[in-house]
Amino acid sequence: MTAAIEAADLVKTYPGDVRALDGLGLEVQAGTIFGLLGPNGAGKSTTVKILTTLTRPDSGSAAVAGEDVLREPDRVRRAIGVVAQRSGVDPDATGRENLTLAGQLYGMSGGPLTEQVDALLERFGLADAGGRLARTYSGGMQRKLDVAMGLVHRPQVLFLDEPTTGLDPEARADMWQEISHLAAEEGLTILLTTHYLEEADRLARRLAIVDRGRVVASGTPEELKGQLRGDAVQIELAEAPTATPAGSHVVSPQDSAPTNGRATELLAGVEGLREVVLDGRSLRARADAGAVALPAALAALEGAGIAVASATVARPSLDDVYLRHTGRAFGGTDEPR
Amino acid sequence: MSSSALAPPWHMTQRKLRALLRQPWYLALTLVQPIIWLLLFGALFRRIIEIPGFHGGSYIDFLTPGIVVMTALFSSGWNGMGMLNDLDRGVLDRFLVSPVRRWPLIAGPLIQVAIVVVIQSLIVVALGLLVGATFPGGVRGVLVLVGVSVLLGAALAGISNGIALLARREETLIAAVNFIVLPLTFLSATFMQENLIPAWIREIARFNPVNWAVQAGRSALSASPDWGLVASRSAYLLALTVVCGWFATRAFQAYQRSI
Numbered sequence: 001m002t003a004a005i006e007a008a009d010l011v012k013t014y015p016g017d018v019r020a021l022d023g024l025g026l027e028v029q030a031g032t033i034f035g036l037l038g039p040n041g042a043g044k045s046t047t048v049k050i051l052t053t054l055t056r057p058d059s060g061s062a063a064v065a066g067e068d069v070l071r072e073p074d075r076v077r078r079a080i081g082v083v084a085q086r087s088g089v090d091p092d093a094t095g096r097e098n099l100t101l102a103g104q105l106y107g108m109s110g111g112p113l114t115e116q117v118d119a120l121l122e123r124f125g126l127a128d129a130g131g132r133l134a135r136t137y138s139g140g141m142q143r144k145l146d147v148a149m150g151l152v153h154r155p156q157v158l159f160l161d162e163p164t165t166g167l168d169p170e171a172r173a174d175m176w177q178e179i180s181h182l183a184a185e186e187g188l189t190i191l192l193t194t195h196y197l198e199e200a201d202r203l204a205r206r207l208a209i210v211d212r213g214r215v216v217a218s219g220t221p222e223e224l225k226g227q228l229r230g231d232a233v234q235i236e237l238a239e240a241p242t243a244t245p246a247g248s249h250v251v252s253p254q255d256s257a258p259t260n261g262r263a264t265e266l267l268a269g270v271e272g273l274r275e276v277v278l279d280g281r282s283l284r285a286r287a288d289a290g291a292v293a294l295p296a297a298l299a300a301l302e303g304a305g306i307a308v309a310s311a312t313v314a315r316p317s318l319d320d321v322y323l324r325h326t327g328r329a330f331g332g333t334d335e336p337r
Numbered sequence: 338m339s340s341s342a343l344a345p346p347w348h349m350t351q352r353k354l355r356a357l358l359r360q361p362w363y364l365a366l367t368l369v370q371p372i373i374w375l376l377l378f379g380a381l382f383r384r385i386i387e388i389p390g391f392h393g394g395s396y397i398d399f400l401t402p403g404i405v406v407m408t409a410l411f412s413s414g415w416n417g418m419g420m421l422n423d424l425d426r427g428v429l430d431r432f433l434v435s436p437v438r439r440w441p442l443i444a445g446p447l448i449q450v451a452i453v454v455v456i457q458s459l460i461v462v463a464l465g466l467l468v469g470a471t472f473p474g475g476v477r478g479v480l481v482l483v484g485v486s487v488l489l490g491a492a493l494a495g496i497s498n499g500i501a502l503l504a505r506r507e508e509t510l511i512a513a514v515n516f517i518v519l520p521l522t523f524l525s526a527t528f529m530q531e532n533l534i535p536a537w538i539r540e541i542a543r544f545n546p547v548n549w550a551v552q553a554g555r556s557a558l559s560a561s562p563d564w565g566l567v568a569s570r571s572a573y574l575l576a577l578t579v580v581c582g583w584f585a586t587r588a589f590q591a592y593q594r595s596i
Contacts, residue, residue, distance in 0.1 A: 053433075054430055054434050054596065055593050055594065055596050056593075056594070077434060077435055078436050080434070082430075082431065082434045085427075086425075086427030088427040088430065088431035089426070090352070090356075090428050091426065092355075092359060093352065093355065097352075101348060102435075104345075105348075105437045107436070109344070133359075
């Protein structure tokens, strides 16, 4: 396996002492989807701008498709396709004209270009709309046209900067399918930035969590979640434990009423359960193997006469990973559902 | 043609022209406006020829080349707006991450301006003839007039695009263009014969590209053109156009450094 994208120690500052990148580095294996995950302003787009030769870093180095982005920007440009966050579709031209011009920029012409444009319009479901001005397209159609324009010259490496931001759930699902297809069937290397945890989880083989211009964690989604060591176990009690101090929701075992302490103590005594926390009627804990620990936990509660309403075991999510590595809850409030 | 070095600028020009043709109202107004100026200013200043010291001909004879130059100036000043739009929509960034060179990105809009200026100029000249102007310089004179107008328009379009890339704000571009266009028009012999304008304006006009174009065009259309003057003014304008085009092309670097 060779690296299709390599970046090391990238630093980029903007006037006003804004440090957009603070030593960011990453490596993407050829033919895989790599997710760059982080909230707005973390430095994802700046990284893409540097890797696609749009702007230069203050220091650091990067190579894409084996070419140095600073010394051989032209060679890099020939090897990459870019779908930026800001569309790039010319609204005053038709879909077909947009695609044709995109191909012409790479020196394509004549029959091969026409065939490629037709094929892309067909593939992205835009064949009927190809003759219409792009300003009449829906958001999802424009985004598809954007991706098609990034593919017209058959790049080796594709950059997708927040490809599904602002799309409705259906269009987002379409786009996900298309992106997976590109890497799986066509061997494209894809660097995808997103602030949707679910998107990174579903699409990326490896990902890096970016925070304040640095990579704070990287690995496969499974590895990252695995670092949390354990599943989340949640048990809802049928009744709130008695004598909860007024105004308090989170109750620690030390200062709570007897029943609270009881329930938490009972769970803490169950083998394999850690970090037991009571929150109102919910008991939360972590377990190396949640499915094994849960029956024991339920038995312990039942034996003490504490009624249980429901119980769940969940694999840790990237939300948890993000929280752990940045010390902050993930900012994205408009998570895809 | 697609494999030649001229393909990229042509593709950029094509894109601009197509967008222009899709705005029939804008296009119609662009073409009608110089007609209104010619008739309006022609009527307003008709009696200027009665001022002692104004020699020969009708005011329309005198005014027509001035309106041609002024039209070129006005229609090219706003060219940077297209660049701003491309910038806002991300179209420009897409061009910049492709292997296309920087100069065709400027050459495209400049060629589009040139084509519009040629058409506008011919319309004004035709209308001038229609309302009774006579141009002893003939076709050759008209070609010179159109040529210098194209150069002036391209130069200003270059400045306009450069400012758009540097300032990246519509307000700044509007203010800058207004600041340039109107003073340049009036600090020249566009409406008034050179020997009748105040000495200080005449001094300034010597360095005014609008005046270079008016002088060259008017002289070429006269019965006895001063070819030395025509050649020197055309050369100044050509140099200016090259400098402005270079400035606009360099402005991409400033833009890319800032993002």
